[in-house]
Amino acid sequence: MAFLGIGRSLSGRCWVGPEAALERRAEGLAQQAGLPLAVARVLAERGVEAGAAEGFLTPRLRDLLPDPLMLRDMEAAAARLVAAATGGERIAVFADYDVDGGTSAALLLDWLRQQGRDATLYVPDRIDEGYGPNAPAMAGLAAGHDLIVCVDCGTLSHEALAAAQGAEVIVLDHHLGGETLPPALAVVNPNRADEDGALGHLCAAGVVFLTLVQAGRVLRGMGRPEPDLMAMLDLVALATVADVAPLVGVNRAFVRQGLAVMARRQRPGLVALSDVARLDGPPSAFHLGFLLGPRINAGGRVGRADLGALCLSARDPQLATRLAGQLDELNRERRAIEATVRDEALAQVEARGDAALSWAAGAGWHPGVVGIVAARVKEATDLPAVVIGVEGGIGKGSARSVPGVDLGRAIQRLAREGLLIKGGGHEMAAGLTVAQDRIEPAMARLAELISADLATRSGAGDLRISGLLETAGATPQMFRQLEDAGPFGQAAPAPRFAFADQLIDSAATMGDSHLRLSFRSPGAPALEAVAWGAMNGPLGPALIGARGRRFHLAGKLDLSTWGGRERVRLRLEDAAPA
Secondary structure, three states: OOHHHOOOOOOOOOEEOOOHHHHHHHHHHHHHHOOOHHHHHHHHHOOOOHHHHHHHHOOOHHHHOOOHHHOOOHHHHHHHHHHHHHOOOOEEEEEOOOHHHHHHHHHHHHHHHHOOOOOEEEOOOOOOOOOOOOHHHHHHHHHHOOEEEEEOOOOOOHHHHHOOOOOEEEEEOOOOOOOOOOOOOEEEOOOOOOOOOOOOOOOHHHHHHHHHHHHHHHHHHOOOOOOOHHHHHHHHHHHHHHOOOOOOOHHHHHHHHHHHHHHOOOOHHHHHHHHHOOOOOOOOHHHHHHHHHHHHHHHHHHOOOOHHHHHHHOOOHHHHHHHHHHHHHHHHHHHHHHHHHHHHHHHHHHHHOOOOOEEEEEEOOOOOOHHHHHHHHHHHHOOOEEEEEEEOOEEEEEEEOOOOOOHHHHHHHHHHOOOOOEEEEOOOEEEEEEEHHHHHHHHHHHHHHHHHHHHOOOOOOOEEOOEEOOHHHOOHHHHHHHHOOOOOEOOEOOOOEEEEEEEEEEEEEEOOOEEEEEEEOOOOOOEEEEEOOHHHOOHHHHHOOOOOOEEEEEEEEEEEEEOOEEEEEEEEEEEEEO
16 A cells, blocks of 8 residues: 555655554564664664664674685785885785775775885776776886785786786775686685675775775784774775665674764865865765765766875875865866766667666767766666767766666676676676677667566665654754664665655755755644755656645655754655645
């Protein structure tokens, strides 16, 4: 039965409430553990029993951190890193150009500086060099360095790593591996073919952090001081959220404790980025994913590929401020380019009307925005999405998936079958290069490969509601209690509340595409709502003239601070006439 009787909302979705059994478990958990019902619902959804509630609400890294030696090649990688750092060797860090790569590089650069070593940073240009190590770059680095550490890349780079003659190579990665490993001293990757996948949810920065934990053990055995790894969790948290890693297990602790570290504002690069993004309160997972992450990515998308890593690793506040300003400007440029490509891509997707895969390809589409446009297409269609920019007869594309569909594995198979020039990634995101005349057959085959996974997704387009909430109950105190059940993100969605029969006091556009609302229940204080990007879809136009009318509203809670005063607002996702 549809929640609140809403079988088709303004966005065309059916609202689905919690199952009766889940609601009973939540009520029992609330009584046994003394928790607010809204918090108990989150724990019940995660399968947490009353006796484990306290540990879940206060995750401690020391309880959840896995033994780094669970990962193959870890012992060799950590020992070699320590030997290079303490032996005065020349070290280079080769990093991917996204947030995960930038934070992974910054982690290593920070750790090495604390060992008295400065390392060379190399981030490939997205357009000229593409993703991952390439033979000319690796040969050039090998000529001047003793050790090259590849972070967030390298697992499939056999030819490029073979070109690093005269230097040893360590790979710290998390992308899906192939049947064979590249020629390297160590390949530490929880998604290697010969790993059991127990740590497959880690992003690259998580793998780097575990490597530094093991390196700390080596330093301790040598009687040497260890860097403060806990102070580096702000970078691990940022990467975990921005790379859409599932917020389960140790990733929860990484993000929870990393946010606390970030709130202390001790890393100049993150302070500067937070300021240019106008972060108006304590950082949350939402801020990492939607305010900081896009700015760090902007350098690799439309500007200098190494700007993100340089900003995150900057020690001088003035330098950090200058770099953050450049990233902010590039992010504005990226948004303008993205808007054009997004509109063209969505028009293609709508005209094609595919039921299994949303894909689009266009000549001249900037390769730096195809990934984020793929994410927008995925959000609009609730299907896996691929967006490809074509230049000189070659298409370079990015893919974004939906839960339950392993897109990275399917794209690797396409590459093995010869439909792609190359391709790889992980479950939720992947990249590919394809000849222009093979795009259509490749996309047809990809749709075929993922159709079985899609068939198991029941009610994928439904809007799932955690429960009802009154405006009077949406207080900062209640928000903080909910945050204890977080952080929220991939594989751990934030609770979505419905506000029934609300009177719209005001509705106005905000910026080019957003909607701001004020609404209230009878006799209760008004609550503000913001619907990001709503004017680009059916929701904004339907609500812009809704003043004085009643609607059921649904979304997730947010906390903002203005003039020293905290207030809860709703991130509005959907609505239906009451």
